[in-house]
Amino acid sequence: MATMLIETESTPNPATVKFLPGRTVMTAGTRDFAAPEEAEASPLADALFALGDVEGVFYGRDFVSVTAAPGSDWRDLKPQVLGVLLDHFASEAPLFRAGSAEQIEVADDIVDNPEDAEIVSQIKELIETRVRPAVARDGGDIVYRGFDRGTVYLAMHGACSGCPSSAATLKQGIESLLKHYVPEVTEVLAV
Numbered sequence: 041m042a043t044m045l046i047e048t049e050s051t052p053n054p055a056t057v058k059f060l061p062g063r064t065v066m067t068a069g070t071r072d073f074a075a076p077e078e079a080e081a082s083p084l085a086d087a088l089f090a091l092g093d094v095e096g097v098f099y100g101r102d103f104v105s106v107t108a109a110p111g112s113d114w115r116d117l118k119p120q121v122l123g124v125l126l127d128h129f130a131s132e133a134p135l136f137r138a139g140s141a142e143q144i145e146v147a148d149d150i151v152d153n154p155e156d157a158e159i160v161s162q163i164k165e166l167i168e169t170r171v172r173p174a175v176a177r178d179g180g181d182i183v184y185r186g187f188d189r190g191t192v193y194l195a196m197h198g199a200c201s202g203c204p205s206s207a208a209t210l211k212q213g214i215e216s217l218l219k220h221y222v223p224e225v226t227e228v229l230a231v
Contacts, residue, residue: 044061044062044126044129044130045062046059046060046061046062046122046125046126046129047059047060047062048060048118048122049179051105051178051179051180051199052178052199052205052206052209053107053178053179053180053199053200053205053206055095055107055108055110055112056096056105056106056107056108056179056180056198056199057105057106057108057114057118057121057179058103058104058105058178058179058199059103059104059105059106059121059122059125060102060103061102061103061104061125061129062102063102063129064101064102065099065100065101065102065103065104065135066099066100066101066135067101070098070099070100070101070181070197070198071098071099072096072097072098072099072181072197072198072201073085073089073096073097073098074096074201076089076090079097080137081136081137082097082099082135082136082137083128083133083134083135083137084097084104084124084125084128084133084135085097085099087124087127087128088104088106088121088124091117091120091121091124092109093108093109093112093116093117093120094106094107094108094109094117094121095107095108095109095110096198096201098179098180098181098197098198098199099135100176100179100180100181100198101176103176103179104125105179105180105198105199106121107198107199107201150185150186150187150188150193151186152186152187152188153187153188156187156224159187159222159224159225160187162221162222163184163187163192163218163222163225164184166217166218166221166222167182167184167194167214170217171213171214171217175200175209178199178200179198179199180196180197180198180199180200180201181196181197181198181200182194182195182196182197182200182214183195183197185231186231187225190224190225190226190227191225191226191227191228191229192215192218192225192227192228192229193228193229193230193231194210194214194228194229194230194231195230195231196210196230206230207230210228210229210230211228214228215227215228
């Protein structure tokens, strides 16, 4: 059996570490587990939450981000998480249980006005091409949730959720980018 090496990277969120197994984790989309009850669909997320000190699990295209519970020490938790990930990927177990809603899509919270279709298209394009790749490097994801009267609503997942610098990223980074390219944007809010 080939030896497997899982690389780790810190993220801007000190509670979250990004684990790179050197293979595809999610073939399409991302998946965020913010509580143990949500992890029932995935044996891997279930096993990570079972460690006890895990507060969040996020699957990206080629990484798994794990958020430690407050008061946990990554020096103790990291070897445990690595053990769970190595067992999972070495056994080639499925990421999701059969019959689970693997590609579940959450409906947009805001119903976009059809008159804003061109603006919404520009916003979504910028988020897909400029924002999401950068955020994925930090172990998270940002998903478009709606546009209403100048305000863009975004949902933050993985390392971005609860990250101390996420508010600054949202305001100085994403908001200024969207305002620059789409003058109709006046504000960006997290939902």
